[in-house]
Amino acid sequence: MKEVVITFLCMAILLYFLLGGADFGAGIIELFTSTKNRSRTRKTMYHAIGPVWEANHMWLIIAIVILFVGFPFIYTTMSVYLHIPLAIMLIGIIARGTAFVFRHYDAVKDDMQWLYNRIFRYSSFVTALFLGIIAGSLISGHIDAQATDFYTAYIAGWLNWFSVAVGFFTVSLCGFLAAIYLIGETTEAYDKRRFIEKAKFMNVAAVVFGAMVFIAAQRDQIPLIDWVFKSNVGLSSIILASISLVLLWYLLIKGKTKVLRILAGFQVTMILLAISYAHFPNFIRLKSGDAISLLETAGPEKTIYGLGLALLLGSILILPFLGYLFYKFQKKEE
Amino acid sequence: MDDFIAARSQMALSLGFHIIFSCIGMVMPFFMAVSHYKWLKTNDEVYKNLTKAWSKGVAIFFATGAVSGTMLSFELGLLWPKFMDHAGPIFGMPFSLEGTAFFIEAIALGFFLYGWNKLNKWFHWFTGMVVGVSGLASGILVVAANAWMNSPAGFDFVNGQYLNIDPIQAMFNKAWFSQALHMCLAAFTATGFAVAGVHALMILRNRNAYFHLKAFKIAAVFACIAALLQPLSGDISAKDVAKRQPAKLAAMEALYKTEKPAPLLIGGIVNEKDKTVTGAIEIPGALSFLAHGDFKAEVKGLDQIPENEHPPVAITHYAFQVMVGIGTLLLLISLIYFFILFKKKPLTEKRWLLKLFVFAIPLGYLALEAGWVVTEVGRQPWIIYGIMHTKDAVTPMPGIAYSFYIFSAIYVSLSIIVTFLLYRQIKMVPVLYNQDESKGNQNR
Numbered sequence: 001m002k003e004v005v006i007t008f009l010c011m012a013i014l015l016y017f018l019l020g021g022a023d024f025g026a027g028i029i030e031l032f033t034s035t036k037n038r039s040r041t042r043k044t045m046y047h048a049i050g051p052v053w054e055a056n057h058m059w060l061i062i063a064i065v066i067l068f069v070g071f072p073f074i075y076t077t078m079s080v081y082l083h084i085p086l087a088i089m090l091i092g093i094i095a096r097g098t099a100f101v102f103r104h105y106d107a108v109k110d111d112m113q114w115l116y117n118r119i120f121r122y123s124s125f126v127t128a129l130f131l132g133i134i135a136g137s138l139i140s141g142h143i144d145a146q147a148t149d150f151y152t153a154y155i156a157g158w159l160n161w162f163s164v165a166v167g168f169f170t171v172s173l174c175g176f177l178a179a180i181y182l183i184g185e186t187t188e189a190y191d192k193r194r195f196i197e198k199a200k201f202m203n204v205a206a207v208v209f210g211a212m213v214f215i216a217a218q219r220d221q222i223p224l225i226d227w228v229f230k231s232n233v234g235l236s237s238i239i240l241a242s243i244s245l246v247l248l249w250y251l252l253i254k255g256k257t258k259v260l261r262i263l264a265g266f267q268v269t270m271i272l273l274a275i276s277y278a279h280f281p282n283f284i285r286l287k288s289g290d291a292i293s294l295l296e297t298a299g300p301e302k303t304i305y306g307l308g309l310a311l312l313l314g315s316i317l318i319l320p321f322l323g324y325l326f327y328k329f330q331k332k333e334e
Numbered sequence: 335m336d337d338f339i340a341a342r343s344q345m346a347l348s349l350g351f352h353i354i355f356s357c358i359g360m361v362m363p364f365f366m367a368v369s370h371y372k373w374l375k376t377n378d379e380v381y382k383n384l385t386k387a388w389s390k391g392v393a394i395f396f397a398t399g400a401v402s403g404t405m406l407s408f409e410l411g412l413l414w415p416k417f418m419d420h421a422g423p424i425f426g427m428p429f430s431l432e433g434t435a436f437f438i439e440a441i442a443l444g445f446f447l448y449g450w451n452k453l454n455k456w457f458h459w460f461t462g463m464v465v466g467v468s469g470l471a472s473g474i475l476v477v478a479a480n481a482w483m484n485s486p487a488g489f490d491f492v493n494g495q496y497l498n499i500d501p502i503q504a505m506f507n508k509a510w511f512s513q514a515l516h517m518c519l520a521a522f523t524a525t526g527f528a529v530a531g532v533h534a535l536m537i538l539r540n541r542n543a544y545f546h547l548k549a550f551k552i553a554a555v556f557a558c559i560a561a562l563l564q565p566l567s568g569d570i571s572a573k574d575v576a577k578r579q580p581a582k583l584a585a586m587e588a589l590y591k592t593e594k595p596a597p598l599l600i601g602g603i604v605n606e607k608d609k610t611v612t613g614a615i616e617i618p619g620a621l622s623f624l625a626h627g628d629f630k631a632e633v634k635g636l637d638q639i640p641e642n643e644h645p646p647v648a649i650t651h652y653a654f655q656v657m658v659g660i661g662t663l664l665l666l667i668s669l670i671y672f673f674i675l676f677k678k679k680p681l682t683e684k685r686w687l688l689k690l691f692v693f694a695i696p697l698g699y700l701a702l703e704a705g706w707v708v709t710e711v712g713r714q715p716w717i718i719y720g721i722m723h724t725k726d727a728v729t730p731m732p733g734i735a736y737s738f739y740i741f742s743a744i745y746v747s748l749s750i751i752v753t754f755l756l757y758r759q760i761k762m763v764p765v766l767y768n769q770d771e772s773k774g775n776q777n778r
Contacts, residue, residue, distance in 0.1 A: 051444040051448040055444055068410065068411060072423055076418050079408070090408055091744065094744060101393055105394050106755055107755075107762035303424070306502060314434030318437050318441070321441050328452065
C-alpha cells in the first residue's frame with residue numbers, strides 16, 4: 001500500500017503543478033499583459049478557469065493531507081524549517097483565491113475592481129514564486145536541522161541562490177502553461193495571436209531561468225548536473241523534453257492548440273522527473289548530508305493502508321466526475 | 335506577546351474565521367436545492383432568481399472557506415509540529431476522507447455555478463445537492479478529527495510512545511457522534527437564522543417583498559427545525575462530556591467543589607483566584623440532572639482535578655452561558671414562528687416577528703463560536719486530552735507574534751470585504767431581478 005500512497009502523492013504534486021500552476025500562470029500572464037488588452041485576457045481567463053479553478057487547487061490539499069497523515073516527519077520538518085516561505089505562499093493562496101472570486105461576484109463593477117485585479121495579479125506571481133522556492137529548498141540541502149540561530153534555521157534554508165532560481169523558473173513555467181492553455185480557450189484570432197506570443201515569451205523565460213537554476217546549483221554546490229545527466233532516467237527525460245520543445249515551437253507557429261496542451265504538460269512533467277528522479281525516494285535533503293526518505297518515514301502500516309484505501313476509493317469517485325467537468329466546459333475547437 | 339499565546343491566538347482566529355465560512359458553504363447549498371427544486375417544479379421565475387442569487391453568495395463563501403481551510407491544513411504543522419508528528423497518522427483517517435469529500439464538493443460547485451443552460455436541468459439540480467451533501471460530509475469528518483483530540487482513541491500510549499495505531503478506531507472515537515451532531519445542527523441554526531434575518535430585513539423595508547418572502551420561508555424552516563432539535567443534541571453532549579472530560583464540564587459550570595446534588599449556575603461572575611462565583615442564579619440539582627440524568631447524582635468539581643490540569647474557568651463558563659442563552663432564545667423564536675405558521679397568519683403582517691428575526695442575524699454564529707470556545711478552551715491545558723500538553727506541541731520557531739499580527743490583519747480585511755460584497759449583492763437584487771419578477775408574475 002505504501003507504493004500506492006507514494007504514487008498518489010507524486011500524482012497530486014504533479015497535477016497541482018500542472019493545473020494549479022496554469023492557474024497561477026493565468027494571473028502571471030495578466031500581469032505581463034499591456035493595459036489595453038487586460039480586460040480581453042481576463043474575459044478569456046474567466047471562462048477558461050472559472051469552472052475548474054477550485055478543483056485545481058484541491059490537488060494541493062490532497063498532497064498535504066497525504067504528507068501529514070502518511071509521512072508526518074516530512075510534513076513537520078517542512079513546517080518548522082520552511083515556516084516563512086510556506087506562510088508567504090499561503091497568504092498568496094488566500095489573496096489570489098479570494099480576489100479571483102470577488103472580482104467576478106462583486107455585484108457593482110466599480111473602482112474596487114482595480115484593487116481585486118492588482119491583488120490577483122501580484123499574489124499569483126508571489127504564490128508561484130514561493131511554491132518554487134519551497135520545492136527548490138527541499139532538494140537544495142540547505143535545511144539545517146541542527147541550527148541554533150534564527151538565520152540558519154529559518155532563513156538560510158530557503159533564501160539561497162538555488163531555491164530562488166527554482167522559484168523564478170517555476171513562475172515562467174506557470175506562465176507558459178497558462179498561455180498554452182489559454183490559446184485553446186479563445187476563438188478570436190487576435191487573442192489567439194496574443195497568447196501565442198505570450199507562450200513564446202514565457203518559454204524563452206523558462207529556458208533562461210532554467211539555465212540560471214544550473215548556474216545557481218553550481219554556486220551553491222548542488223550536484224544538479226549529476227542528478228540530471230548521470231542517470232538514464234534523468235538524461236532521457238531531458239532529451240524528451242528538448243524534443244517536445246522543438247515540436248512545440250513548430251506547432252505554436254502552425255497554431256495547433258489541443259496537441260499543444262498535451263505537449264506542454266508532457267514537457268513540464270519531464271522536467272520535474274529529471275530533477276526529482278535521482279534522489280527519489282528522498283523527499284528532503286538536509287545540510288548534514290542526511291536525507292528524509294518517503295519509504296523510511298512512512299507512518300504505521302494500518303495508517304498507510306487506510307490512507308491508500310481512502311485514496312483509491314476517492315479517485316473512483318473523483319476522477320470520472322472531474323474528467324466530465326473538464327470535458328463539459330472546454331471550448332470546442334473551430 | 336509570548337510565542338505560545340500567539341500560536342494559540344492565531345489558531346483560534348483561523349478556526350473562528352473558517353468555521354463561519356465553512357458552515358455557510360455547508361448549509362446554503364441545501365437552501366439553494368430547495369429553491370431550485372421549486373423552480374423546476376413550479377416554473378415560478380422568482381425561485382430561479384433566488385437560486386441564482388444564493389449561489390453567488392455560496393461562491394463567495396465557498397472560496398473564502400476553501401482558502402481558509404487550505405491555510406488550516408498547513409497551520410496545524412506551522413504552529414503545532416510536535417502534535418502533528420504523533421497525531422497525524424492516528425487521526426488522519428477522517429482527513430483523508432475529507433479530502434475526497436471536499437474535492438467532490440469543489441467539482442460539483444463548478445458544475446452548479448457554470449451549468450445554467452448547459453446541463454440537463456435535473457443533473458444540474460443534482461450537482462447542487464452534491465455540493466451540500468459532500469460539504470456536510472466534510473464537516474462531519476473534520477469534527478470527528480477534532481473529537482479525537484477530546485477523546486483520544488485508536489492507539490496505546492506506553493512510556494511516551496504511540497503504539498498499536500488503528501486509524502479507524504481513532505475516527506470512531508467516543509466523542510465523534512455527539513460533537514458532529516451538535517455541530518451540524520448548529521450550522522443549520524446559525525446559517526438559517528442569519529439568512530432568514532437578512533431577508534426579513536428586506537421584507538420590512540418593502541424591497542422586492544415577494545422575492546424575499548420566498549427566501550425567508552425556506553431559510554426559516556431549516557433554522558427553526560434545527561433550533562428545536564439542538565437542545566436534545568446538547569443533552570447528549572453534556573452527558574458525554576460529564577463522562578469523558580469532567581474538568582471541562584466543571585469549568586463550563588464553574589463548579590469548583592464536588593457537589594451532590596450539584597446546582598446549575600446561570601450567569602455569575604467567576605473569580606478564578608478565590609475560586610468563587612458570585613451573582614449567579616442557582617437551580618438546585620439541575621446540573622446533576624443534566625450531567626447524569628438524575629437530580630441527586632454527584633458531579634465532579636475542579637477540586638478533584640489536579641490544579642495544573644484545570645482549564646481556564648472564567649472563559650469556558652462565560653462562553654457556555656452565551657451558547658446556552660442564545661440557544662434558548664432561538665428555540666423560543668422557533669416556537670413562535672411555528673405557532674404562527676400553524677395559525678396560517680400572513681407573515682408580512684407580523685412585523686414584530688420579522689424584527690425578531692432581524693435581531694437574530696448574528697446570534698446563531700455567536701452561539702456557534704461560543705460553543706467552539708467551550709470545546710477548545712475547555713480542553714486546555716491538553717492538545718490531546720490526557721496525553722499531550724498544548725505547550726509541548728508548539729513550534730520551536732520564535733516570532734510567532736508577527737505571524738499572528740499579519741494573519742489577523744488578513745482575516746479582518748477579508749471579513750470586511752466579504753461583508754461589503756454581500757451588502758452589494760443584496761442591494762443589487764432589485765436592479766437584477768425586478769424585470770424578471772414582473773414577468774414571472776404574469777406567467778403565473
